[in-house]
Structure formats: C-alpha cells, structure tokens
Amino acid sequence: xxxxxxxxxxxxxxxxxxxxxxxxxxxxxxxxxxxxxxxxxxxxxxxxxxxxxxxxxxxxxxxxxxxxxxxxxxxxxxxxxxxxxxxxxxxxxxxxxxxxxxxxxxxxxxxxxxxxxxxxxxxxxxxxxxxxxxxxxxxxxxxxxxxxxxxxxxxxxxxxxxxxxxxxxxxxxxxxxxxxxxxxxxxxxxxxxxxxxxxxxxxxxxxxxxxxxxxxxxxxxxxxxxxxxxxxxxxxxxxxxxxxxxxxxxxxxxxxxxxxxxxxxxxxxxxxxxxxxxxxxxxxxxxxxxxxxxxxxxxxxxxxxxxxxxxxxxxxxxxxxxxxxxxxxxxxxxxxxxxxxxxxxxxxxxxxxxxxxxxxxxxxxxxxxxxxxxxxxxxxxxxxxxxxxxxxxxxxxxxxxxxxxxxxxxxxxxxxxxxxxxxxxxxxxxxxxxxxxxxxxxxxxxxxxxxxxxxxxxxxxxxxxxxxxxxxxxxxxxxxxxxxxxxxxxxxxxxxxxxxxxxxxxxxxxxxxxxxxxxxxxxxxxxxxxxx
Numbered sequence: 001x002x003x004x005x006x007x008x009x010x011x012x013x014x015x016x017x018x019x020x021x022x023x024x025x026x027x028x029x030x031x032x033x034x035x036x037x038x039x040x041x042x043x044x045x046x047x048x049x050x051x052x053x054x055x056x057x058x059x060x061x062x063x064x065x066x067x068x069x070x071x072x073x074x075x076x077x078x079x080x081x082x083x084x085x086x087x088x089x090x091x092x093x094x095x096x097x098x099x100x101x102x103x104x105x106x107x108x109x110x111x112x113x114x115x116x117x118x119x120x121x122x123x124x125x126x127x128x129x130x131x132x133x134x135x136x137x138x139x140x141x142x143x144x145x146x147x148x149x150x151x152x153x154x155x156x157x158x159x160x161x162x163x164x165x166x167x168x169x170x171x172x173x174x175x176x177x178x179x180x181x182x183x184x185x186x187x188x189x190x191x192x193x194x195x196x197x198x199x200x201x202x203x204x205x206x207x208x209x210x211x212x213x214x215x216x217x218x219x220x221x222x223x224x225x226x227x228x229x230x231x232x233x234x235x236x237x238x239x240x241x242x243x244x245x246x247x248x249x250x251x252x253x254x255x256x257x258x259x260x261x262x263x264x265x266x267x268x269x270x271x272x273x274x275x276x277x278x279x280x281x282x283x284x285x286x287x288x289x290x291x292x293x294x295x296x297x298x299x300x301x302x303x304x305x306x307x308x309x310x311x312x313x314x315x316x317x318x319x320x321x322x323x324x325x326x327x328x329x330x331x332x333x334x335x336x337x338x339x340x341x342x343x344x345x346x347x348x349x350x351x352x353x354x355x356x357x358x359x360x361x362x363x364x365x366x367x368x369x370x371x372x373x374x375x376x377x378x379x380x381x382x383x384x385x386x387x388x389x390x391x392x393x394x395x396x397x398x399x400x401x402x403x404x405x406x407x408x409x410x411x412x413x414x415x416x417x418x419x420x421x422x423x424x425x426x427x428x429x430x431x432x433x434x435x436x437x438x439x440x441x442x443x444x445x446x447x448x449x450x451x452x453x454x455x456x457x458x459x460x461x462x463x464x465x466x467x468x469x470x471x472x473x474x475x476x477x478x479x480x481x482x483x484x485x486x487x488x489x490x491x492x493x494x495x496x497x498x499x500x501x502x503x504x505x506x507x508x509x510x511x512x513x514x515x516x517x518x519x520x521x522x523x524x525x526x527x528x529x530x531x532x
Contacts, residue, residue, distance in 0.1 A: 011092060012154060013084040014147050024079045026133070027140025032072060034122050039068065041118045051107045075144070088151055095155025099163065105156055112145050181252075181273040185211060187266045189227045211271065215241050230256045230269055240276070251280040326366075330359045380418040380504065387458065388412040390419070391447055394426045402434050402443070410448035413456045415525045421501045428494040429460045429521050435489075436519065437464030454527050455507070461520040466513040475511060498523065 002015050016024065031038075046052045056064070071090075078087040098108055119141065127134035175182055175195050182195045189211050211227070212220050219241040226239040236257045243250050252273040259268040333355045337344070344352070388411065395407050415422075430445070437443035446461040467475075476499040502509045502523045513519035 009092070011085070011088045012151065013088045016143070020143060021079065023136050023140040024144055025140075026136050027144055028075060028079050030126075030137050031075075031119075031141070034119060035068065035072070037122065038115070038118060039064075042115070045114060045118070046111075051103055052111060091148060091151030092155040095152040096159040098152070099156045099159035105153060108152060108156075109149065112149055116141065116145065178272075179274075181271075181275075183211065183271040183273070185269040185271055187231065187268065189224075189269065192268070214243055216244060218242070226254075226256050227269070230258050231266060234258050234260060234264065234266060249277075250275055251277045326359050326362055330356060333359070380421065382416055382418060384414060384416055385419050385422060386414050387422075387449070388414070390423055390426055391430070394423070394430050395447070398430055398434050402438065405434055405437065405443040405445060408444070408446045410446070412447065412449045412458065413451065415456055415527075417505045417525060418501075421504070425498050425501050425523065428498050429523070432494060432521070433460050433462035433464065433519075435464075436466075437462040440464055451527070452524075455524040456527060457522055457524045459520055459522045461518065463518040466515050466517050466519045468515050469513060472511070476509065 003010050003012050043056065046056055059067070074087045074090055077083040098105070123134050123138060127137070178195060183206070184192045184194075186192055191206050191209055191211060194206050206214075212223050215223050222239050223241060226237040229235075229237040236255060238253065238255050240251065240253050243252060253276045254271055254273040257270045257272075258266050259270060261267050333352050337349070337352050340348075388409075391409060391412055395409065398405065399407070430447070433445045434443070437445065440463055442463075444463045447459070449456055449458045451457075476495045499509050502525070505525055507523055507525040509521070509523040511519055511521045
C-alpha cells in the first residue's frame with residue numbers, strides 16, 4: 001500500500017506487482033461474466049437483510065444497473081489502466097456514507113463474505129478441469145476484496161472518529177456555555193464534574209462530594225428522594241431546593257436524568273439545575289400582592305354590603321315616607337271635590353283633576369323605581385324557556401287592548417334564563433312597539449330571532465314614531481324619555497329594566513331607529529347557560 005494525496009486528503013492505493021495485476025485481470029473478466037448470476041443471488045439473499053434490504057428496496061432496477069455498471073468501470077480502469085485513485089476515492093465515499101448512515105462495519109464485512117460464498121459454486125462449476133485457473137481467479141478475488149475492505153474500513157473509521165470528535169465538541173460547547181448548572185454524578189450521587197456556570201463554588205470544592213452535602217436539612221430529603229427515584233426507576237425526576245452559597249440562598253429547579261449502559265444498568269446521573277431565585281421572588285411578590293388584593297376585595301365587599309343596606313333603607317323610605325304624603329294629597333283633593341261639588345268653578349275643578357292625575361303618576365314612578373331597585377338583588381331562577389310561547393302570550397294580551405295592530409311572529413328560538421325576568425323584558429319591548437306605532441293608521445310589528453356568534457338575537461320591529469339616534473345614549477337610562485308625555489304616556493323606566501335584566505343574563509340590548517320611520521329593538525342571550 002502507498003499513500004497519495006487527493007484534494008488535500010490522504011488516500012491509500014495498492015502497489016500491485018505485474019503478476020498480481022495479471023491475477024486481478026483474470027478475476028475481473030470472470031467476475032464480469034458472473035455479474036447477472038451474482039446479482040440475482042444477491043437480490044434474493046439481501047431482500048430480507050435488516051440493513052441492506054431497505055437500501056436495495058429504495059433503488060429502482062435502473063438505478064441498480066447504473067450503479068453496477070459504474071462499479072465495473074471503476075474496477076476495469078483501476079486494474080487495466082492503473083487508475084487506482086478513482087477507485088480509492090469511490091471506496092472513501094462509500095466508507096464515509098456507511099459511517100454517516102450508522103451501518104456497522106461488521107454488516108459490510110458480512111456482505112463481502114456473502115459475495116465470496118456465492119461465487120464458490122460458480123467456480124466449481126466452470127473450473128472442474130482447471131484447478132490452477134480457479135486458484136488464480138479466487139486469489140484475484142481475495143486480493144481485490146481485501147483492498148476494497150481496507151479502503152472502506154479506513155474511510156469508515158476515519159469518519160466515525162471525526163463524528164465522535166465533532167459530537168464531543170458539540171457537547172463540550174453546550175456543556176460549557178449552558179446558563180444552567182450541569183453536573184455529572186456517579187450512580188450514588190457523587191459529583192464527577194461540573195460546568196463553569198456552577199460559579200457559587202469552586203470546581204475543587206464540588207468534585208468528589210455527594211450532591212446532598214450542598215443542601216440543608218430541609219432540602220436534603222427531597223434531593224435523596226429524587227436520587228432514589230432515578231436509581232430505582234431508571235427514569236428522570238425533577239425537584240426544587242434552596243442552597244446556601246457565598247452569595248446567599250439560591251433557589252434551584254433541578255432535573256436528574258439517568259445514563260444507562262447497554263445492559264440497562266445505571267452508570268451516571270446528569271443533573272441540570274436552573275437558578276429560579278428571581279422567579280421565586282416574583283412568586284412571593286405575587287402571593288403577597290394577592291393577599292393584599294384579597295383584603296382589599298373583602299373590605300370593598302363590606303363597603304358595598306353597607307351601601308346596599310343603605311339603599312334598601314332608602315328604598316323603604318321612598319316606599320313608605322313618600323306614599324303617605326301622596327295619599328294625603330290625593331285624599332284631601334277628593335274631599336274638596338266631593339264637598340264643594342257643583343260650587344267648584346271650572347278652573348278649580350281642572351286644578352283638582354291635575355293634582356289627582358299627578359299624584360297617581362307619582363305613585364307609578366315610585367312603584368317603577370322600587371321594581372328597578374329590586375332587580376339588582378333578586379336571585380335568578382334559571383330554566384329552559386320556550387321564547388316562542390312567551391312572545392305569543394305577551395302579544396295576545398297586547399292584541400286585546402290594541403286590536404288594530406298587526407303582528408307578524410316568525411319562528412323564535414328557545415333560551416335559558418329566569419322566565420319572570422325575561423317575560424318583563426318581552427312585555428316592555430313589545431308594549432313599547434305597540435305604543436309608539438299607535439298613531440300609524442296601520443300599525444305593524446314584526447318579531448323574530450336569529451343565531452349569531454354563539455348567541456340568540458331576539459328583535460321587535462315596528463313602523464311607529466321611531467326616534468333620533470343622536471339621543472341614543474339616553475335611551476336606556478332611568479326616567480329618560482325621547483318623546484314628550486303629551487305625545488306618548490310613560491314613566492321612562494321600562495327600557496332601563498330591560499337593560500338590567502338582559503345584562504344579568506350576560507346578554508346585550510341595543511336599538512336602531514329613524515325618526516318617524518319606526519324602530520327595531522334587539523336583545524341577545526348566550527346560547528349556553530352562564531352562571532351569574
């Protein structure tokens with residue numbers, strides 16, 4: 001063998017004598033003659049081979065033929081023309097490829113051995129009367145395959161060693177540049193080596209000591225438990241610990257991972273520890289903040305409870321204290337009207353009638369205000385509601401007092417909620433539609449629903465007076481009216497009640513209108529039940 005340099009790489013090429021070349025030529029000629037028979041034999045034997053079988057299956061017959069033709073041409077050029085460099089370069093490429101594919105060298109050796117065994121019956125068949133010729137042929141075969149094995153083996157192990165060096169370098173870079181502390185322990189938890197990020201101690205202070213030595217009594221048990229888990233289960237475990245260092249207490253979150261030998265026995269343990277001191281401090285701050293917030297929420301809840309109690313007292317006062325004067329005004333007005341009888345002048349009678357009407361209106365205002373305030377604290381009784389039946393019930397009542405109104409009711413989807421509350425919503429919206437369309441010669445009201453974005457939207461459309469959208473912000477306020485009392489009667493609480501009930505059901509309410517051209521009121525309710 002002699003070594004030559006090709007493209008900066010050292011390659012071994014054979015230094016065959018003339019006699020050896022003559023033997024190789026005999027091998028080549030006979031080998032070429034046996035190619036078809038050997039190829040068929042190889043395909044049969046390699047089909048089920050765990051390594052080479054899949055490789056052959058991935059190649060088409062045309063690809064296999066082209067590869068075989070190229071191999072024969074490289075062999076011919078080497079043997080007859082002395083171009084061993086090209087053949088050696090091809091062997092180098094094969095060896096490297098097998099190394100990168102993680103094919104064992106013994107598998108390749110087995111392939112060559114298989115080729116030699118396969119050709120023996122052919123030699124016996126064709127060289128029955130010429131033993132010397134058979135010996136020359138087989139000698140040429142051995143010389144050629146020995147060189148091929150040497151060339152492939154040389155490249156294979158060079159590539160494997162380089163891969164090992166590259167891998168070691170990659171792991172060294174990762175090991176040394178990791179921001180985490182990486183420690184290699186033996187199977188008993190004694191430190192073998194550490195990376196440079198374990199800066200709280202010197203390497204000499206760490207190596208040779210048990211990892212449990214660096215944890216106080218509060219954490220030593222957790223560390224030992226994790227070591228025992230890895231030792232017994234042969235799988236990873238995670239634990240947290242606090243370590244006393246020269247820089248103070250440092251909190252770590254560590255992972256222990258086993259390193260097993262080919263038989264599954266524990267050889268080493270890799271410990272990767274991350275400094276989570278800052279995270280722990282943040283968690284502590286959040287915990288203290290939550291405690292503060294909980295105290296503030298509790299205090300605020302107490303304040304709101306007190307305010308609600310005051311509001312209840314105020315509501316009672318409104319109910320009781322305001323009703324008494326109203327009853328007195330109403331009663332004395334009735335007495336005056338009765339006592340004076342025909343002696344009343346027309347103007348005096350009108351004044352008394354105005355007083356009676358306004359005391360009645362004031363009483364209605366108090367009733368509506370009380371109803372509105374009760375909604376906030378009234379618990380909901382949720383159930384499945386047939387909204388189609390609910391709308392029709394309300395519409396039937398409206399028809400009795402407004403026979404001229406025409407109602408068009410489409411299919412209305414059911415929902416979940418408090419039936420009494422939602423009935424009040426329907427009454428308020430439908431009665432408003434009837435009221436504000438009453439001045440139209442042909443009042444028409446349309447009711448329906450549609451599914452959209454996980455909610456059911458209900459709508460009531462009328463062809464009545466409508467309103468100016470510039471004043472929309474006042475629409476759902478308490479005692480806010482967009483029409484004068486001389487146009488349409490009302491108190492101004494109905495839509496405020498609608499908004500409060502719909503909001504309590506986690507829904508929304510809105511409206512669209514054009515002055516003198518009708519209005520449409522919408523309210524949406526979630527398809528799924530929402531806990532309130």
